[in-house]
Amino acid sequence: MxxxxxxxxxxxxxxxxxxxxxxxxxxxxxxxxxxxxxxxxxxxxxxxxxxxxxxxxxxxxxxxxxxxxxxxxxxxxxxxxxxxxxxxxxxxxxxxxxxxxxxxxxxxxxxxxxxxxxxxxxxxxxxxxxxxxxxxxxxxxxxxxxxxxxxxxxxxxxxxxxxxxxxxxxxxxxxxxxxxxxxxxxxxxxxxxxxxxxxxxxxxxxxxxxxxxxxxxxxTQYGHNSMQLEYKGDGQVIKGLPIVTNFNDFGNFVEIQLKEGTTVNDLLKELINKIEIYRLQAKRSTLNEIFISLVKGGEKDA
Structure with a gap:
């Protein structure tokens, strides 16, 4: 009601x-x-x-x-x-x-x-x-x-x-x-x-x-391009990809944001034979991450 x-x-x-x-x-x-x-x-x-x-x-x-x-x-x-x-x-x-x-x-x-x-x-x-x-x-x-x-x-x-x-x-x-x-x-x-x-x-x-x-x-809407990736190899390879717009290194895994319109398959194609992937999964964005992203985006647009 x-x-x-x-x-x-x-x-x-x-x-x-x-x-x-x-x-x-x-x-x-x-x-x-x-x-x-x-x-x-x-x-x-x-x-x-x-x-x-x-x-x-x-x-x-x-x-x-x-x-x-x-x-x-x-x-x-x-x-x-x-x-x-x-x-x-x-x-x-x-x-x-x-x-x-x-x-x-x-x-x-x-x-x-x-x-x-x-x-x-x-x-x-x-x-x-x-x-x-x-x-x-x-x-x-x-x-x-x-x-x-x-x-x-x-x-x-x-x-x-x-x-x-x-x-x-x-x-x-x-x-x-x-x-x-x-x-x-x-x-x-x-x-x-x-x-x-x-x-x-x-x-x-x-x-x-x-x-x-x-x-x-x-x-779900704001987390569809966020990934957690556990790997072995050089993390700079991931960070340097043109399809990766955000990169956070947590030691044994990284959290990345993919460019809009990019798929997981696109990421895998870029990384094949470059690093060894142990785990790759979608990451659910926290409300705080969404909040910061939108507020900062609004400041840039102003």
Whole structure:
């Protein structure tokens, strides 16, 4: 089911075009990665979805209508910037957020207990927020974003300040929400984390769409000319081939990129009788490799 539709949205600040003609659709039961380098327009796009700033042109539709107060309980939002009250105690802060969504007292206490335990910070129940580490403050803010059980969850840099163990914990929670048929938007610069949990990615650079599609299809599309080659002989023979556009040596094997329109057979013909090949296989491009390639390509075209 469609819960969010962004249509041809643009936003400028003075002479800076922060977002240019961005469009995408979000459905339930899927995790969407809104990705891009710093300053790409990700946070501006999210703020327009949340009605924090208004677009210069275009339209945002949530649950079939424009944003209004009645829709806010259906949405959970984690902003990129820290949004906690440092002098409040953790439990009091979370109760305050729950009451803003008209949660009943008994339900609210139950939810707070559940999430504090899930995030392994139950012992910090009555600590002031400012007494927590940056990572634990991030956990509190995450809890506050979905304490009221929203249908659409928008997380802007959710892994900020978290160590690898807690990054994995947050990924598990996000995947649990997917199983509950919630719709999720994940904006992050952590490509490896996005690659593991996102179903669909939307990459923007300099405010414009660069890439949009299911992650499996994108990795197949951009990895069709990437190869891993294990061999014996002189690696410079491979590196010097005119059909090889990229060459990375890892000691016992190399990763290469073939020129567009070149086949594996073309490569084998070039290498026959020159080196001894032990293994040759297609390489699945990582999201980070695709990201860097497209962003650098955009810089060259600019």
């Amino acid at each position: 469609e819960v969010l539709k962004v249509e041809n949205v643009s936003k400028s600040f003075d002479e800076v075009h922060a977002v240019k003609d961005v469009s995408f659709t979000i459905e339930t039961g899927k995790i969407y990665g809104l990705l891009g380098p710093n300053g790409a327009g990700k946070t501006t796009t999210i703020r327009m979805i949340m009605n924090i700033i208004m677009p210069d042109s275009g339209k945002v539709t949530l649950f079939g209508q424009s944003m209004c107060d009645e829709l806010k309980p259906k949405i959970g939002y984690l902003p990129e910037e820290r949004g906690v009250y440092p002098k409040m105690k953790v439990r009091d802060f979370l109760k305050f957020l729950g009451e803003l969504h008209d949660m009943a007292s008994a339900e609210l206490d139950e939810k707070i207990d559940y999430w504090l335990n899930r995030f392994e910070i139950a012992t910090m129940n009555y600590f002031k927020v400012e007494e927590l580490s940056k990572g634990n403050q991030q956990k509190v803010q995450l809890i506050g974003s979905f304490l009221h059980d929203p249908q659409l969850i928008i997380l802007d840099e959710p892994f900020s300040g978290l160590d690898p163990v807690n990054v994995n914990l947050v990924k598990e929670i996000i995947l649990d929400f997917k199983k509950q048929d919630k719709a999720l938007i994940l904006s992050t610069h952590m490509m490896e984390a996005a690659e593991k949990i996102c179903d669909h990615v939307y990459l923007i650079n300099k405010g414009q769409k660069v890439l949009d599609g299911p992650i499996d299809e994108i990795q």
